[in-house]
Amino acid sequence: MELGEVLQIIEGKVISRDVDLKQEIQMGGGADLMSDVLAFAQEGMLLMTGLTNPQVVRTAEMAGVVAIIFVRSKLPPPETIALAEEKGIPLLASRHTMFETCGRLYKAGLPASSLFEGVLKQWYETFESKKSGA
């Protein structure tokens, strides 16, 4: 699913600069506990969270999260936006709750981040890259 579609589904706003709405999102996950994100996130994941401090962006960078949605109309402080722009991680805002934001995306077909799906995706990528590279 493209980031632009995500934006429509959650009726959200883009809050960082230079966001590519064509960016592809593989799966989603919601958490307010950054250690959980570090434990379950996969490369290519969209993170829904209620936290807005800069460590959310750091966590995203380490865990391979490719975009962040702040739920319930919470706006991040300028440090968070600055760090996200530096790291090239798009920030979006949703006025809906965590539950509804995640629910809307899940219903629209965005798969949940899980270990199994992550492994499968890696496998497909390897396969596809071998196919086009060979």
Next chain:
Amino acid sequence: MQPANAKEITKLQELTYELKVEAAMTRNVATISPTATMAEFREVLRANRISGTPVVENGKMVGIVSIEDLIKALAAGELNAMVGEKMTSKPATLYADEPLMQAVSKFSQLRFGRFPVINRQGELIGMITQGDIMRAMLKRLEVDYREEEIHRYRASHIFEDILADDVALVFGYRVAARDFARAGEASSGLKKTLGRLGIHPQIIRRVAVATYEAEINVVVYTDGGEIVAEVRPDRIRIEVMDKGPGIPDIEQAMQPGFSTAPDWVRELGFGAGMGLPNIKSCADEMDLKSTVGVGTHLTIIIYCDGLQKTGSGS
């Protein structure tokens, strides 16, 4: 998944010669006796969620009975008939030690959904479907690709240009105490550096997640410290050292959920006691030593040539 080019097709063909039927078949198949009734057969199908079974008498396979036979029996009101009367006797079979190629051509000639697999003594040892064949081949392709990929990324291109019996690159980072806004800069720097060295992204991710959790601990709990990463062709060792206060009970600190984090740390999304357990699940080896009043020394080792662990989860 359609093979895109000639090379891919050849690879699949090669595999059908290389792999044996027994590598793809399912073992432990449900069977039925020829003296059972069709009604009993219906229950076997239902219980196992399958659409046919071999008919076995005294260990030897005497036939095969399928859901089509059941439907015919139902239509004719013959649910009490014996399986032996309704089954197909002398069904086409495959030998376990035949190459998969045999199976592929039998499936395309005979258009059955499944074949019983027997050994050379005629005993039934499994069943095979076209799905089983695909799965076995894909699994094998995956293993091959993985190995190639591991080789391609083996840390690293730079090492290939260095002529020495023993090579190690060392990167050091300082971590300031309680400066939460800058927490993670060391891990971020290390992550980028490893990327430039051409190390496999999965390895980098595990290093980044483990180092970041360790860095957060140094920022939150200590009077500051440093992170030293030593990168060798076969493994990365990360040492995280701080100047105290030390951990009184290491076993307790390692327990998932144990935390002494103050509220301000929890409000920032950390302090649920998952840091050290996360580090452990990312690491191939982990060693935590601490002396109260002196400091803590955490060593994390991650191998580059095995991709032993996938993802950072358990």
